Amino acid sequence: MIDQSQYNIGVPAEDLALYTPGGYHPVRINDRFRHGRYEILNKLGFGSFSTVWLARDHQNHCNVSIKVVVANKSDAQHGELEILDHIKANGDPQHPGRKHIMQLMESFHHDGPNGRHLCVVSELLGPKTTTVAEKCQNHRLGSRLARRVSQQLLLAVDYLHSCGVAHGDIHMGNVLFRLSETERSSLERIEELNTPLQGNVTRKDGASLDKGMPDYLVEPIEYYAKNKEHLDEIQLVDFGESFFVASPPKSIYTPMSLHPPELVFRRTLSKVIDIWNLGSTTYELVIGRTPFEADFDDRELIPQFQKVVGGVPVEWVLDAINDGVLRERPKNFSAEGFLSLEEEIKRSYSDDFDRSTLELDEEGLQTLGRYLRKTLVVDPAHRATTKDLLRDAWVSATGV
Template sequence: MVLELLGPKVSSVVNRRPNYRLDGRLARRISSQLLLAIDYIRSCGVVHGDIHLGNVLFQLSGLYRIPTFDDARLGKVSRKDGSPSEKGVPEYLVEPVEYKFDKSEILDEIQLVDFGESFFIGHPPKSISTPMSLHPPELVFRHPLTEAVDIWNLGCTTYELVTGRTPFEAWMDDRKLIPQFRKVLGGVPDQWIQDALKAGVLTEEPDVSAANGFLSLEEDIQASYANGYDKETLDLDEEDLTTLGSYLRRMCIVEPTRRANLTELMSHPWVQVDNETQKEQ
C-alpha cells in the first residue's frame, strides 16, 4: 500500500516542547480533530482501539524540502531454520524513518494512523495492546470490549495534549490503575471489585494508598496545566480548564455504557468553541 507522506508524530513534537505538551489552543484544536476522526471511523463500523499521541501524525502544510531516507536501515528477512521464505514474505524490512521538521512548518492538522489494534464493532477481540497507562477500565477488569474504548482513550489523550502527561500511570501491571481510577474519578463499582476477586483478576482489595499522589480530575487539570509556568504565558484560562474538565468527565467514566456518545461530545463547549475559532480564522 502506498500512502501519503505525513509529518512527525504528535508525541515527537511534544517531546521537544516545555513540559511535554502543545500550546493550549493547538491542543484543543487537535483534540477536536481526533473526535472527528473517531466519528468517521465509527460511521464505517470500526473501533481504532489504540488511540494515543504516538498514533497521531501531523499533516504536512507544504514540502519546503524533500525529506531523504538515505540513512534508512534495512533488515534482511530469513527463516531461523535457513529454509526458503514462503511466497509473499518480503526479502527485507525498512526501519521507519521519521520526518524531521523545523519551526518554519505549520503543524496544526492531524491524521489518526496505525489500525493494528482496530476491530469491527460487532466483532470485538478479547484484548487489545495499547500503552498500559491508557488501558480502559474494561480492559483492566477483563470485561468485554466495545466501541467505548475509543471514548476513554480520547479522553486520556486530550488530557495529555493539554497537561503534558497521562491522567493515570502504570507500567508492569495495569491493576495498579484501579486505585487511581478511584482517586481521580471518584470510584469503581463495588460489584466490579467483587467480580474481579472471584474471577482471580484481583487477588486482594486494591490498595487505595497507592494513589496518594493523585488528585481529583478537575484539581489535577488545574494544577498540572499551571505547573512550572508563569500564568501570564498560558493561553487557556480557568474557564477553559473548567470546560475541559467537564468534557473529560463525559469520557473518563469507569463504566463504558455510561460514557458519552460521539453526538454528545460533538456538541460540548470544549469542541464547539474550538470549531467557532477555526471558522473565524
C-alpha cells in the same frame, strides 16, 4: 530462535530476532516494489508486526508511506486491511472526520525469503504528536494546537463509529500531523533529509548470516514539515487493534497507562473504549502526561481510577476477585499523590509553570475538565458518545 546478543548491530532498530520465516521482510534502501513503481528511500518506523518505509511513487510522482507486514500476519484476511477497505467503501465521503483518518491508497503482496508480505500504501504523514510535543516548551503542545488536535481527533472517532468500526488503540503515538501537498510531493525535501542511517549486521563468531536476515538495519527518521507552524491538521493511523463494533475482541493491546477500566477488569469491550482513550489523549495533549500511570500491571490503575474520576462499581471489584482477575481489593498505594481530575488538571497545567506562558485561563481549564468528565467515566454504559461530545463547549466554542 535468533539470539540477538550474538550479533553486532550498528544502529537502534527493530528486533533482529523477527527476521525469520513468517517474520519481517529484509527491506533495503533503493529496493523497488510493485513492479518498480515504489522505490524505498528511508525508514519511518517499525512495530511488532511491520516495518514502515518512506518511498517514492514513480507513477504518481509523489512520496508515500509503505507498511510491510510480517509474513505470518499477511494473509488475505489481515484485520487491518479489512478494516481500511471497509472504511474506504462504506464511509460518508462528506463526513468532516474522514480527512483525519489514514486513507488506504492501495495494497499488494511482495514475496521474499521470509514469506509473502502484505504491503499497505498510504499518504506520507509528518511527525507524531508525541515528537512535536517533546520539542515544545514544557514538553507539551501549545494549548491552542492541543485543543485543535483533540477536536479533529474527535471528528475522526465519530467518523469511524459511523462506519461501524472502533479504533482500539488511540494515543498520541498514533496521531500524526499531515504535510502539505508540496511537502509530500517534493523530491527536494527528500534530499534535505539525512542519508539513511545504516548499521551493518554481522555475527560475533564470524559465521555467515542466515537466509532471510538483513545485512544491515536502518534507523528510523522523523519526517518533519519544513514549516512547523503549519502543522495544524492530523490523521489517526495504525488500525492493527481496530475491530468491527458488531464483533468486539476479548482483549486489545494498547499502552498500559491508557487501558480503559473494562480492559483492566477483563469485562466486555465495545466501541466506547475509544471514548476513554480520546479523553486520555486529550488530557495528555494539553497537560503533557497521561492522567493515569501503570508500570508493571494494569491493575495498578484501579485505585487511580477511583481517586481521580471515581465511580468504580463495587460489583466489578467483587466479580474480578471471584474470577481470579484480582486476588484481593486493590491497595491505594499506586494512587498516592493523585488528586481529583479537576485538581490534577489545575496542578499539572499551571501550578509549576510561569503563568505568563500559559494559553488556557481558569475558565478554559474548567471547560477542559467538563469535557474530560464525559469521557473518563469508569462504567462504559455511562460514557458519552461522539455525538454528545461534538456538542461540548471544548469543541463547539472554537470550531475545528
